[in-house]
Amino acid sequence: QVQLVESGGGLVQPGGSLRLSCLASGNIFSDNAMGWYRQAPGKQRALVAGVTIGGRPYYVDSVKGRFTISRDNAKNTVYLEMNSLKPEDTGVYYCNRHGATLRNDYWGQGTQVTVSS
Numbered sequence: 032q033v034q035l036v037e038s039g040g041g042l043v044q045p046g047g048s049l050r051l052s053c054l055a056s057g058n059i060f061s062d063n064a065m066g067w068y069r070q071a072p073g074k075q076r077a078l079v080a081g082v083t084i085g086g087r088p089y090y091v092d093s094v095k096g097r098f099t100i101s102r103d104n105a106k107n108t109v110y111l112e113m114n115s116l117k118p119e120d121t122g123v124y125y126c127n128r129h130g131a132t133l134r135n136d137y138w139g140q141g142t143q144v145t146v147s148s
Contacts, residue, residue, distance in 0.1 A: 033057040033137045037126055040142030043116055051111040051142060053126030063128035065102060065109045070141070071122035080111060081129045093119075116146045 039051040051067065066081035080090045080100040088100045099112040109126050123141040131138070 033059050035059070035126055035137070035139035037124060037139050037142040040124060040144045042145045042147065044148050045117060045146055047116050047146070048112070048114045049116065049144060051113070051124055051126075051144075053109045053111075053139070055107050055109065055126070059128050060102075060107045060109075061104070065126060066129045066131075067100060067109070067111045068125045068127060068131075069120070069122040069144075070125070071119070074122075076125065076133065078129070082109065113144070116144075118146045120144060121146050 034056040036054045037051060039049060041049060043049055064081055064083045066078045068076050069079045070076040079094050080088065080098050082088045082100045082102050086102060090098060097113065097115045102109045113120065121144060123143050125138055125141040127136060127138060
């Protein structure tokens, strides 16, 4: 049974930092590249960063140079270090396998990130 538990969100001022964590159970972590997705208010959920099984990261342009994704395969955990946060980074952040869809995949509860002064 798949479980995804995200944590680490909160309210932060512009320019601040947060570190998100996601504990995954089941084969989802060991068998897949993993990603962090963001659902901003009124927008669709979208991938912002991913990491391959081997640890190679990739990012959307809007977060390059500010976000760092990593994974600890021994702990079945994926992290997202977010620096220089902007108000447009606000949203609920979810982790899941790369390519997950709302229709076909289980999702955790997410963690809220709010960037505001």
